[in-house]
Amino acid sequence: MMNNSIQIRKALPDDVDNIYTLMKLYAAAQIVLPRDSQDILNHLDNFWVGTTDNEFAGCVAVRDFGNQLFEIRSLAVNPAMTGQRIGSTMIKNLINHFSQQPEPCRLFALTYRANFFINLGFSLVDKELFPGKIWSDCSKCPKKDHCDEDALLLNLPGQNKRARSGS
Numbered sequence: 001m002m003n004n005s006i007q008i009r010k011a012l013p014d015d016v017d018n019i020y021t022l023m024k025l026y027a028a029a030q031i032v033l034p035r036d037s038q039d040i041l042n043h044l045d046n047f048w049v050g051t052t053d054n055e056f057a058g059c060v061a062v063r064d065f066g067n068q069l070f071e072i073r074s075l076a077v078n079p080a081m082t083g084q085r086i087g088s089t090m091i092k093n094l095i096n097h098f099s100q101q102p103e104p105c106r107l108f109a110l111t112y113r114a115n116f117f118i119n120l121g122f123s124l125v126d127k128e129l130f131p132g133k134i135w136s137d138c139s140k141c142p143k144k145d146h147c148d149e150d151a152l153l154l155n156l157p158g159q160n161k162r163a164r165s166g167s
Contacts, residue, residue: 006086008093011047011059016040018056019047022076031112032074047074048093050086057081060090065130068105070098075109091120095154102160106153114150122152129153 011019020037027034040047046061058077062070072094077086098105108130109117118124130151 005052006057006084006089007051008048008090009051011044011049013041013044015047015049015056015059016044019049019059019074022056022059022078023074025079026076032076035074048090050077050090052081052084052086057084057086058090060087060094062094062107068103069130070105070107071130072107072109075111087116088120091117095120095156099156100159101156102158104158105156107156108151108153110149110151112149114152117152117154120154122154125151125153127151 016037019040020035023032023035023040026032043061046063048060048062049056050058050060056078058081059074060072060076061074063073064070072091075087075090095107098107107122108125109122110127110130111117114124127149
């Protein structure tokens with residue numbers, strides 16, 4: 001059963017310390033790439049946070065690779081709050097957000113939890129579909145020569161197929 005008290009919102013400057021602390025924990029376990037506080041602050045507009053009962057519960061970021069291709073990244077849930085559907089609620093919120101865009105778009109993720117994303121409608125694909133990701137992030141990853149993450153993709157149709165019809 002979904003916890004109705006989960007709230008998802010864009011990250012605020014006051015969230016940087018919580019995001020950093022959570023990212024540091026997951027980076028130490030080599031689940032996400034490390035990010036320092038300044039990097040998080042510089043890219044704060046990419047982050048969304050989940051709260052439950054006004055307490056920081058998790059975060060997720062979205063990176064725009066251009067051509068309506070967006071990466072879901074830095075998905076992390078407070079370990080004390082796992083099992084409360086916070087991660088899936090954050091991803092469903094992003095899917096809903098991008099579904100409302102006028103143009104079709106694609107969301108992708110590189111993850112160790114493929115089934116999590118498959119259950120949300122994503123499909124397994126080849127990592128080679130995302131050369132921009134590979135060059136920008138994967139080249140810095142300690143696992144670059146033996147990557148064990150799966151790539152997943154979700155195509156969203158967009159709301160306005162005639163956005164520029166001129167009528």
